[in-house]
Amino acid sequence: MNRSRLWLTWVELVFLVLIPGILGWGKEGHYATCKIAEGYLTEEALAAVKRLLPDSAEGDLASVCSWPDEIRFHYRWSSALHYVDTPDFRCNYEFHRDCHDSYGHKGRCVTAAIYNYTSQLSKGYQDSILESKYNLTEALMFLSHFIGDVHQPLHVGFVGDLGGNSIIVRWYRRKTNLHHVWDTMIIESALKTFYNKDLTNMIQALQQNLSNAWINDVPSWENCANNHTVCPNPYASESISLACKFAYRNATPGSTLGDEYFLSRLPVVEKRLAQAGVRLAATLNRIFTSQAKIAQA
Numbered sequence: 001m002n003r004s005r006l007w008l009t010w011v012e013l014v015f016l017v018l019i020p021g022i023l024g025w026g027k028e029g030h031y032a033t034c035k036i037a038e039g040y041l042t043e044e045a046l047a048a049v050k051r052l053l054p055d056s057a058e059g060d061l062a063s064v065c066s067w068p069d070e071i072r073f074h075y076r077w078s079s080a081l082h083y084v085d086t087p088d089f090r091c092n093y094e095f096h097r098d099c100h101d102s103y104g105h106k107g108r109c110v111t112a113a114i115y116n117y118t119s120q121l122s123k124g125y126q127d128s129i130l131e132s133k134y135n136l137t138e139a140l141m142f143l144s145h146f147i148g149d150v151h152q153p154l155h156v157g158f159v160g161d162l163g164g165n166s167i168i169v170r171w172y173r174r175k176t177n178l179h180h181v182w183d184t185m186i187i188e189s190a191l192k193t194f195y196n197k198d199l200t201n202m203i204q205a206l207q208q209n210l211s212n213a214w215i216n217d218v219p220s221w222e223n224c225a226n227n228h229t230v231c232p233n234p235y236a237s238e239s240i241s242l243a244c245k246f247a248y249r250n251a252t253p254g255s256t257l258g259d260e261y262f263l264s265r266l267p268v269v270e271k272r273l274a275q276a277g278v279r280l281a282a283t284l285n286r287i288f289t290s291q292a293k294i295a296q297a
């Protein structure tokens with residue numbers, strides 16, 4: 001085995017262990033979002049998605065929605081595309097001000113990445129998928145993942161605390177950081193406490209709400225202003241607003257977060273997972289609609 005390759009793997013592992021929070025919604029969150037999206041795809045979009053999925057997905061979009069986290073240290077350039085940082089305590093987001101990486105390179109952030117992969121897929125679908133100069137299988141997996149990430153409030157958190165990554169807290173008795181609480185811990189605790197440790201039960205509860213309590217909200221979630229194909233900016237604005245109202249509140253460094261925090265924040269997390277799923281589907285439906293068919297109809 002190549003020695004330098006082994007070393008890189010080791011560094012990657014250390015990174016993964018030391019900074020667990022930088023990965024975005026955990027595997028469960030991304031799976032739930034993409035599973036919900038599957039239920040809202042039109043026939044045409046579903047067929048296009050299935051054609052683009054890698055064989056390993058066995059036709060299931062949700063199974064590859066964490067792929068960008070798995071390759072993040074291999075495709076180093078993609079690392080900044082999972083989030084966007086906003087100025088400390090402003091509690092708002094502006095594309096032109098905030099969308100850059102930590103070196104100041106413009107357009108290296110999650111909202112720009114969502115535009116990027118949407119336009120690759122739209123263009124590829126209108127021309128011919130085979131002729132695209134981009135790998136549209138990767139574009140689909142990136143887009144599905146990043147629409148999830150932009151809904152995680154602390155993926156649009158403050159720059160000074162790295163979206164909560166540097167805020168060390170206890171989640172019940174376990175030492176972790178605030179970002180990780182929002183990516184993973186709230187969902188894991190919910191699975192244990194309310195869903196018999198089964199993600200399928202949680203997804204079903206979200207789908208229930210989508211067809212009852214939230215049914216009148218769904219059309220406004222799906223809507224993109226001015227007939228745009230995709231609109232990540234309002235999602236990012238919602239996220240930083242929720243971060244200020246719910247994530248950062250009463251979660252100062254060194255605090256212990258327990259039942260009170262868990263029970264009041266879980267509904268926020270659940271709604272964000274559902275919104276992300278609905279909006280991912282709406283976006284894919286707009287991308288994979290042939291203009292010719294609209295004209296014929």
Ligand SMILES: *[C@@H]1O[C@H](CO)[C@@H](O)[C@H](O)[C@H]1NC(C)=O
Nearest residue numbers: 081107108109112113116134
């Ligand atoms: C756009 O996609 C290409 C292909 O994956 C990638 O090289 C580039 O960094 C992406 N840019 C953004 C802002 O997402």
Ligand SMILES: *[C@@H]1O[C@H](CO)[C@@H](O)[C@H](O)[C@H]1NC(C)=O
Nearest residue numbers: 054071134135136137138139
């Ligand atoms: C596209 O990307 C996928 C995932 O990285 C890879 O397995 C596949 O070989 C790529 N396809 C081409 C034509 O490069």
Ligand SMILES: *[C@@H]1O[C@H](CO)[C@@H](O)[C@H](O)[C@H]1NC(C)=O
Nearest residue numbers: 205206209213266267270271
């Ligand atoms: C369903 O909606 C109700 C009312 O908004 C909310 O209290 C509850 O937490 C939601 N459940 C899930 C699983 O999202």
Ligand SMILES: *[C@@H]1O[C@H](CO)[C@@H](O)[C@H](O)[C@H]1NC(C)=O
Nearest residue numbers: 224225226227228229294295
């Ligand atoms: C959006 O598209 C519909 C149908 O193509 C059109 O009737 C409507 O005027 C458009 N709205 C805007 C704001 O462009």
Ligand SMILES: [Zn+2]
Nearest residue numbers: 023024082149
């Ligand atoms: Zn991510």
